[in-house]
Amino acid sequence: MIEAVKVEGLSYSYSDGTKALEGIDLTIYKGEKVVVVGPNGAGKTTFFLHLNGTIKNPAGNITVFGRSISEMRIEERIHEVGVVFQDPDDQLFMPTVFDDVAFGPVNMGLEENEVKKRVIKALLKVGLEGFETKVPHNLSYGQKKRLALAAVLSMEPKVLVLDEPTANLDPKSRADFISLINELNERDGITTIIAMHDVNALPELANRVYVLNRRIVAEGSPRKIFSDWELLRENNLEAPDVFKLFKVLNCFGYSSDDLPLSFDEAIQILTRTIEGKDGHIHLHVHEHTHKELSDVVNSYNHHRNNGKK
Numbered sequence: 101m102i103e104a105v106k107v108e109g110l111s112y113s114y115s116d117g118t119k120a121l122e123g124i125d126l127t128i129y130k131g132e133k134v135v136v137v138g139p140n141g142a143g144k145t146t147f148f149l150h151l152n153g154t155i156k157n158p159a160g161n162i163t164v165f166g167r168s169i170s171e172m173r174i175e176e177r178i179h180e181v182g183v184v185f186q187d188p189d190d191q192l193f194m195p196t197v198f199d200d201v202a203f204g205p206v207n208m209g210l211e212e213n214e215v216k217k218r219v220i221k222a223l224l225k226v227g228l229e230g231f232e233t234k235v236p237h238n239l240s241y242g243q244k245k246r247l248a249l250a251a252v253l254s255m256e257p258k259v260l261v262l263d264e265p266t267a268n269l270d271p272k273s274r275a276d277f278i279s280l281i282n283e284l285n286e287r288d289g290i291t292t293i294i295a296m297h298d299v300n301a302l303p304e305l306a307n308r309v310y311v312l313n314r315r316i317v318a319e320g321s322p323r324k325i326f327s328d329w330e331l332l333r334e335n336n337l338e339a340p341d342v343f344k345l346f347k348v349l350n351c352f353g354y355s356s357d358d359l360p361l362s363f364d365e366a367i368q369i370l371t372r373t374i375e376g377k378d379g380h381i382h383l384h385v386h387e388h389t390h391k392e393l394s395d396v397v398n399s400y401n402h403h404r405n406n407g408k409k
């Protein structure tokens with residue numbers, strides 16, 4: 101396995117004395133999808149500020165693909181690690197969408213034609229083709245989020261770091277953003293490191309989780325982390341809703357060895373339990389009192405049929 105990001109003994113205190121990070125050691129491998137969780141003020145953003153070089157001369161070692169981040173020139177670093185911060189307004193400052201996405205490639209010293217190609221490619225990737233002449237400030241929040249991502253993708257980073265990518269997005273934009281991140285990871289081979297409080301979306305974006313609370317307090321698969329109630333409680337975290345629901349169902353005598361981490365997994369487990377011979381879920385529920393449940397199941401069956409076509 102190739103080490104994409106290796107951090108050793110990283111500590112950081114702000115000038116007012118706030119200790120934000122203490123003795124961080126971690127290794128993230130090429131192609132991994134890693135999510136960093138932790139309570140508010142745990143140091144996630146501070147950690148990311150180290151990865152994009154905003155905080156210089158770290159007290160500790162950070163290497164990206166074997167090279168020390170503090171020894172890289174900025175043009176090299178932005179090609180290695182791209183960081184998308186939570187608030188897109190922090191990253192968008194040019195008069196047009198084109199200029200914002202071109203900013204990185206221009207600073208990398210690329211030729212005009214190459215810059216143009218990269219801008220078009222990045223805007224297409226995030227679904228903002230045709231927005232080139234628009235004023236970033238006037239875009240909707242969801243569009244700004246996608247633009248901030250495009251502005252980083254145009255530098256073709258090997259590692260993509262995202263702070264709260266799903267926060268404040270409507271359900272469709274959220275699902276689209278998750279698919280896009282997964283596509284970047286799975287198809288384009290970009291290693292992704294994400295900080296998020298949205299635990300319901302986490303299993304889709306993580307092979308592995310680090311729990312950060314000034315220090316790294318735990319590491320493991322989403323299932324391992326979410327099964328540790330004590331760890332969750334101590335770090336102001338919670339498990340995905342379906343995971344908690346099945347835990348409760350288990351207490352009521354519904355026995356399932358697998359606890360689902362996502363809605364789809366929950367449906368699969370339920371399907372194994374109650375699936376009819378035709379592969380559809382059959383719940384004999386009363387039309388009026390259980391209409392909502394019927395709607396969910398019908399939409400699942402519809403979704404399943406369409407998927408089979």
Ligand SMILES: Nc1ncnc2c1ncn2[C@@H]1O[C@H](COP(=O)(O)OP(=O)(O)OP(=O)(O)O)[C@@H](O)[C@H]1O
Pocket residue numbers: 114115116118119120138139140141142143144145146147
């Ligand atoms: N510029 C600053 N000056 C002083 N203290 C700071 C500064 N920026 C952050 N901090 C402090 O450093 C600690 C870590 O903050 P950080 O923003 O990295 O946490 P976070 O995990 O990203 O939080 P959240 O989940 O709320 O976004 C907090 O105690 C915060 O108050």
